[in-house]
Amino acid sequence: MANLADDIEQFLKLMMGDSGVAEVQRATLAAQFGCAPSQINYVLATRFTSERGYVVESRRGGGGYIRITRLNFEAGDAIHDLIQRQIGSHLSQDEALGYILRLHEQSIIDEREAAIMQAAIHRDTIALELPYRDVIRANLLKAMILAVLRF
Amino acid sequence: MANLADDIEQFLKLMMGDSGVAEVQRATLAAQFGCAPSQINYVLATRFTSERGYVVESRRGGGGYIRITRLNFEAGDAIHDLIQRQIGSHLSQDEALGYILRLHEQSIIDEREAAIMQAAIHRDTIALELPYRDVIRANLLKAMILAVLRF
DNA sequence: CGTCTCCTGACGTTTTTTGACCATTACTGA
DNA sequence: TCAGTAATGGTCAAAAAACGTCAGGAGACG
Numbered sequence: 001m002a003n004l005a006d007d008i009e010q011f012l013k014l015m016m017g018d019s020g021v022a023e024v025q026r027a028t029l030a031a032q033f034g035c036a037p038s039q040i041n042y043v044l045a046t047r048f049t050s051e052r053g054y055v056v057e058s059r060r061g062g063g064g065y066i067r068i069t070r071l072n073f074e075a076g077d078a079i080h081d082l083i084q085r086q087i088g089s090h091l092s093q094d095e096a097l098g099y100i101l102r103l104h105e106q107s108i109i110d111e112r113e114a115a116i117m118q119a120a121i122h123r124d125t126i127a128l129e130l131p132y133r134d135v136i137r138a139n140l141l142k143a144m145i146l147a148v149l150r151f
Numbered sequence: 152m153a154n155l156a157d158d159i160e161q162f163l164k165l166m167m168g169d170s171g172v173a174e175v176q177r178a179t180l181a182a183q184f185g186c187a188p189s190q191i192n193y194v195l196a197t198r199f200t201s202e203r204g205y206v207v208e209s210r211r212g213g214g215g216y217i218r219i220t221r222l223n224f225e226a227g228d229a230i231h232d233l234i235q236r237q238i239g240s241h242l243s244q245d246e247a248l249g250y251i252l253r254l255h256e257q258s259i260i261d262e263r264e265a266a267i268m269q270a271a272i273h274r275d276t277i278a279l280e281l282p283y284r285d286v287i288r289a290n291l292l293k294a295m296i297l298a299v300l301r302f
Numbered sequence: 303c304g305t306c307t308c309c310t311g312a313c314g315t316t317t318t319t320t321g322a323c324c325a326t327t328a329c330t331g332a
Numbered sequence: 333t334c335a336g337t338a339a340t341g342g343t344c345a346a347a348a349a350a351c352g353t354c355a356g357g358a359g360a361c362g
Binding site: 038 | 328
């Protein structure tokens with residue numbers, strides 16, 4: 001229940017709001033949440049990945065900062081690019097989950113559709129040994145996203 | 152008949168109440184009942200199976216939890232029968248398609264959801280040789296239907 | 303006896319959190 | 333200008349916090 005990483009994730013997303021950009025200082029944010037500064041890096045590394053549609057930039061030294069930007073799908077074009085270029089020939093469960101969360105967060109798919117996709121790409125569902133499992137998972141995610149794009 | 156497993160089962164069902172969801176921490180619950188933590192897993196494995204209409208999710212690490220969700224069907228329901236008996240351990244594309252169309256006709260899934268499922272069970276998506284392909288397809292359809300029944 | 307269900311404990315895995323140490327950038331005062 | 337110091341953020345390994353698995357013991361029941 002109250003895990004810190006999730007709280008910080010929510011806080012940052014709230015902070016981004018409509019603008020899609022949040023800029024913070026690591027030490028200040030860590031102090032607000034009463035945690036180690038490196039905890040912030042953990043949140044960035046696990047919750048604001050490129051699969052989930054975020055870009056993180058930072059700068060050290062005086063006046064340093066961390067800036068998180070959400071990449072929005074403007075046209076259907078960006079999604080086609082996602083399918084054809086970003087998703088390759090194989091995909092881990094975490095990566096696939098990231099893409100699904102992104103599609104849901106940006107209202108391309110609803111909660112039920114996200115749940116269906118998550119069930120499909122789960123490692124227990126694709127019960128295969130590892131080189132093959134990730135290949136089938138990539139096929140699945142691409143096919144399912146394409147199916148949704150026809151509407 | 153005052154066995155622990157039954158007590159814990161009752162407690163969890165009471166906790167789910169109308170919402171159909173119970174979330175607990177394994178160690179805390181075990182402490183409440185004065186038993187070994189693994190006893191909780193035993194209860195989950197024997198009493199809250201998908202066959203009985205439940206889905207169990209969990210998370211490890213700090214802030215970890217166990218969440219039990221009651222699915223929207225009764226034992227003896229047509230859908231229950233579909234998942235438990237009709238869909239076996241393997242499934243052809245035509246058979247799967249038939250089930251998906253039926254779910255749509257019965258308004259259990261909408262058009263988009265049907266399209267996602269159809270894409271997933273297509274033979275080109277599950278690019279495997281024949282004994283295996285039909286096994287994975289059966290897994291896929293069952294998992295996707297279960298996913299939808301949570302809502 | 304043999305089998306089934308319940309229950310425990312030892313050991314394993316995953317996720318989060320912390321802390322020590324490193325790297326980079328800005329400021330400041332000869 | 334330039335060197336030194338202050339101010340930031342980054343990395344990585346270890347600890348901590350949960351949950352999972354599995355073999356086996358203890359009864360109950362036929």
